[in-house]
Amino acid sequence: MVTSASAVAVAAAEQTGRRRRPRRSAATRRDWLVGYTMVAPQVLGALAFVVAPLVAVFWYSLHEWNVLANTFTFAGADNYERMLADPGLRDSLVASLWFSVGLVALNISLALVLAVLLNQKLPGTTTFRTFFFSPVVVSLVAWTIVWSFLLQADGGINGFLATVGIDGPNWLRGEATAMLSVIVVQVFKNVGLNMILFLAALQAVPVEIQEAARIDGASAWRRFRSMTLPLISPTILLVSILTIVGSLEVFAQIAVLTGGGPGNSTTVLVYYLYQQAFRFNDFGYASSISVLLFVIVLVLTLVQWQTRKRWVFHEV
Amino acid sequence: MKSDVMSAPTPAPRQDGVRAGAAGGRRPDRQVDARARADSSARLRRRWGRAGLVALLVVLSIPFVFPTWWMVTSSLKPMSEILRSVPTLWPQDPSFAAYGEVFDLQPFAQQYWNSLYVAVLVTAGTILVSALAGYAFARIRFPGANALFVLVLVGLLVPSEVTIVPLFRMVNSLGLIDTHWPLVVIPIFGAPSVLATFIMRQFFLGLPGELEEAGRMDGLGRWGIFWRIAFPLARPAIAAVAIFTFLKSWNLYLEPIVYLSSRENFTLPQALTQYVDAYGGPMWNVQLAATTLTVLPVLAVFLVAQRQFVQGLAHSGLKG
Numbered sequence: 001m002v003t004s005a006s007a008v009a010v011a012a013a014e015q016t017g018r019r020r021r022p023r024r025s026a027a028t029r030r031d032w033l034v035g036y037t038m039v040a041p042q043v044l045g046a047l048a049f050v051v052a053p054l055v056a057v058f059w060y061s062l063h064e065w066n067v068l069a070n071t072f073t074f075a076g077a078d079n080y081e082r083m084l085a086d087p088g089l090r091d092s093l094v095a096s097l098w099f100s101v102g103l104v105a106l107n108i109s110l111a112l113v114l115a116v117l118l119n120q121k122l123p124g125t126t127t128f129r130t131f132f133f134s135p136v137v138v139s140l141v142a143w144t145i146v147w148s149f150l151l152q153a154d155g156g157i158n159g160f161l162a163t164v165g166i167d168g169p170n171w172l173r174g175e176a177t178a179m180l181s182v183i184v185v186q187v188f189k190n191v192g193l194n195m196i197l198f199l200a201a202l203q204a205v206p207v208e209i210q211e212a213a214r215i216d217g218a219s220a221w222r223r224f225r226s227m228t229l230p231l232i233s234p235t236i237l238l239v240s241i242l243t244i245v246g247s248l249e250v251f252a253q254i255a256v257l258t259g260g261g262p263g264n265s266t267t268v269l270v271y272y273l274y275q276q277a278f279r280f281n282d283f284g285y286a287s288s289i290s291v292l293l294f295v296i297v298l299v300l301t302l303v304q305w306q307t308r309k310r311w312v313f314h315e316v
Numbered sequence: 317m318k319s320d321v322m323s324a325p326t327p328a329p330r331q332d333g334v335r336a337g338a339a340g341g342r343r344p345d346r347q348v349d350a351r352a353r354a355d356s357s358a359r360l361r362r363r364w365g366r367a368g369l370v371a372l373l374v375v376l377s378i379p380f381v382f383p384t385w386w387m388v389t390s391s392l393k394p395m396s397e398i399l400r401s402v403p404t405l406w407p408q409d410p411s412f413a414a415y416g417e418v419f420d421l422q423p424f425a426q427q428y429w430n431s432l433y434v435a436v437l438v439t440a441g442t443i444l445v446s447a448l449a450g451y452a453f454a455r456i457r458f459p460g461a462n463a464l465f466v467l468v469l470v471g472l473l474v475p476s477e478v479t480i481v482p483l484f485r486m487v488n489s490l491g492l493i494d495t496h497w498p499l500v501v502i503p504i505f506g507a508p509s510v511l512a513t514f515i516m517r518q519f520f521l522g523l524p525g526e527l528e529e530a531g532r533m534d535g536l537g538r539w540g541i542f543w544r545i546a547f548p549l550a551r552p553a554i555a556a557v558a559i560f561t562f563l564k565s566w567n568l569y570l571e572p573i574v575y576l577s578s579r580e581n582f583t584l585p586q587a588l589t590q591y592v593d594a595y596g597g598p599m600w601n602v603q604l605a606a607t608t609l610t611v612l613p614v615l616a617v618f619l620v621a622q623r624q625f626v627q628g629l630a631h632s633g634l635k636g
Contacts, residue, residue, distance in 0.1 A: 031456060034538040038452035041445045042513050043464050045505020050471045053479035053486070060481060114376065122370050130622060131377045134384070136629055137618040139567045141585035142607045146387045149600055156386055159403035188379045196630050249475050252569040256589060270477045277481050278574060287481050294478045301473055 057290045065284035072284075079288035089289065091264050092272035095179070099268050100247040102183040107243055108236065111191050115198035116224070129199075133192035140189065144256040147185040148172065151257075178258050178266050186253055190246075194239050201235035202228065234307075241304040245297055269293055384611070391415070391605035398600050414601040415609070421599075422587055423580045424606060431584040434499050435565040441504035442512050442561045443554055450516025450553075451542055455528070465517075471510030477570065479507070484574055494577045503565060512557040519553035520546060552627075559621075559628035566614070584610050 064075040083089050114132055118125050135143055150156040151171040158168035171181045205228055213223050251270045254260060260267035260275070267275070273293065277286035390398055392410040418424050452458075453465050487498045503509060523546060531541040572586045582590070588610060591603035618625050 031538060032458040035452045035456035035458035035461065038448040038456070038542075039461075039464055039468075041505060042449035042468055042509065045445070046468045046471050046507075046510065049483065049502050049506025050474055050479065050510075051467065053482035054470070054474055056482035056485075057479060117369060117373055117376075120366075120369060122366060122373065124370065124373070128373045128377060130619070131380045133622075133626060134615060134618065135380055137563060137614055137625060138384070138611050139585055139588075139614070141567070141569050141588055142387075142611045143383065145588055145603060145607050146383045149390065149598075149604065150383065150386060154399065156390075156403050163402065188383075192380075193629060196626055200630075245475075249477055251477065252585070255569070255573075273477060274480075274570070277484075283481050283485075290478045290481060294474065297475055297478070298473055 054294070057287045057294075060284055060287035061291050063284045063287075065282070065287075067281040067283055075284065079285050082285060083288055083292065088264065088267075088272065092267050092269050095265065095267055096248060096269040098179055099183060099250060099266075100244050102179070103186055103247045104240055104243050106183060106187045107191050107194060108240055110187060111194035111198050111239070112236070114191065114195045115202055118195070118199055119202045129195075132195055135189045136192045138189070140252050141256060143189050144185060144253050147181075148257050151181050151185075172258050173262055175262055175265050178262055182250075182253055182257055182266055185257065186247075186250065189253075194243065197235060197239050198232065201232040205231050237307055238304060241300060241307070245300050245304075248293065248297060248300075269296075384615070387604050387611070388608050391601055391608045393601055395599070395601055414605040417599070417602045418591075418606045418609065421602065422582075422590060424587065424609075426580050427582045427584055427587040428609070430496065430581065431566055434496050434583060435562050437500050438503045438508075438565040439558050439562045441500070442509045443557055445504055446509050446512035446516045446557060447547055447550060447554065448542075449513045450518075451520050451546055453513070454517045454520035455523075455546070456538070468510055468513060471507040472514070474507055476507060480570065480574060487575060493575060494581055495575075496581065498575045499565070499568065499571060499583070502571075503561075508561070508564060512561060515557055516550065516553050519550055523549060555624050556628035559625055563614070563629075 061079055062074060062076060063072055064078065065072045118129055118132075152158075153170040153173070157171070161168040169177050171177045209227055210223060213227060218226070248268075249270060250268055251274065254266055254268060254271045255274075258266040260271050269289070270293065273286055273289045276282045276289060389405065389407055391414055392412065393404070393407040394409075394411065394413070397404060397408060449468070453461060483498070483502065487493055490497075492498055527545055527549070528541050531545045536544060567585060568583065569585045572583045576582055576586065579587075579590070588603065588606055591599050591606060593599050
């Protein structure tokens with residue numbers, strides 16, 4: 001919603017500026033100077049710490065570069081060819097895909113359930129909202145450490161399961177349960193954020209329509225499915241894409257909970273990138289993985305902006 | 317829900333339920349006596365339904381609240397109790413011994429200070445940089461503003477993991493590895509502050525032009541208008557930026573483990589993972605004590621300023 005409007009505003013500003021150019025005064029030019037000075041720290045910072053590194057990472061990805069051996073030779077598309085043939089990279093893409101799909105599915109559905117429940121004007125709603133949101137402000141590593149403690153083979157969860165006679169698995173060491181554990185820990189950490197966004201969307205649904213359907217005898221479920229859900233679907237779509245983009249950047253959770261294991265079943269793309277760069281010192285190959293990550297995020301973000309533009313009238 | 321409608325296919329029971337729950341419904345004035353009994357049984361059912369929903373909320377709260385409870389209580393237990401097969405919800409003999417060990421095993425106070433001062437510097441710097449840039453992009457018309465803004469926006473597209481290799485090289489060649497410089501300077505001027513600039517710009521776009529006009533009448537220049545009028549008015553946007561910037565810096569993990577190598581320079585998230593015994597096994601009670609010390613202050617501030625936190629973080633969630 002913001003980007004398209006702002007682009008228009010800036011373009012408009014640009015045009016007025018152009019029209020005025022012939023009779024600009026000293027005062028106008030002084031104003032320009034103030035403008036340039038004010039944006040300078042951010043613009044120069046973006047150049048130095050975003051644009052330049054981005055260009056550099058493309059450049060590095062075309063090189064054979066081992067930090068320890070201190071070699072830096074041009075290698076053309078070698079790193080990219082290696083990516084195509086690398087089973088480790090393929091596994092990490094699969095792991096990332098599982099993680100993203102699982103996270104989005106669980107996160108969005110739980111966020112929706114929580115938002116709908118909190119929208120019922122039940123007693124204690126404010127307290128529950130605080131509960132659900134609180135993990136968002138807890139340090140990610142701290143949250144993950146506590147869950148790691150809970151998910152140990154002899155940890156709290158299995159302890160409580162044992163008291164009701166269930167023999168719990170070793171959550172973080174089993175192929176099947178490790179990824180699920182990472183996903184669940186991440187869902188509880190951040191679902192409160194999406195819940196708030198959905199709650200805002202639900203509260204924007206006009207009461208009159210609900211009332212009319214209610215008087216026509218539509219059940220609560222029917223009203224939700226046929227009216228509320230379509231009305232908040234743009235929000236659901238946007239939140240889903242934001243959650244996918246965020247899910248691609250998962251790192252600390254993997255590092256603390258599973259270290260990428262068992263095997264490499266939870267070695268997601270970013271973790272693989274980190275291993276290549278800072279464990280194997282293969283900066284050239286790590287750079288080509290960075291480029292891949294950037295392209296994926298770029299495509300997803302463009303999709304998000306596109307959908308946002310299309311749904312824009314729904315957002316008012 | 318469906319059975320509700322099946323048994324009484326009129327809107328009446330629902331209206332009643334609304335009254336019972338004080339949901340601000342609109343109850344029609346006319347009452348139909350014949351329905352009174354159906355009404356009261358439906359009301360009862362409705363009340364039970366609402367009690368069921370509250371019970372559901374209580375159950376759903378467990379995975380959100382219990383970890384914090386478990387963290388605090390376990391930090392007060394000795395290792396022997398932690399490793400017991402039957403978990404205890406409250407320590408049998410609460411002891412703060414683990415909290416002492418937190419400081420013995422690592423320079424934890426120093427690490428705490430590192431995280432704190434880095435986060436404060438990043439927050440202050442980001443507010444300044446983003447307010448200046450946001451104001452100029454919103455209120456000053458200068459040639460090239462559009463192009464420069466697009467250039468800055470690239471920062472929203474680039475996850476920090478993508479640029480970590482070149483940034484590491486840059487920091488390394490400047491001889492700043494194992495210092496806090498990269499953790500302070502890069503967030504203030506680089507990608508993390510772009511979102512802040514974006515939010516500031518949105519805020520300043522909505523500021524009424526009359527206020528600036530009034531300032532100009534009073535003889536203020538651009539800088540005067542910014543410092544005396546626009547910046548003080550931007551308090552809500554500043555609060556949002558401050559909250560998500562501080563938390564982001566406080567929680568940073570990838571960058572510290574890439575840039576820092578000596579213990580006395582570590583930040584908290586990095587330090588928390590270091591509490592292991594001689595065999596590499598985690599010392600849970602000590603680790604959880606350190607974690608408690610990290611988490612509780614932030615949670616306390618959150619409880620006090622909840623509204624600002626929710627708004628500020630919702631902003632950061634809606635980036636782009």
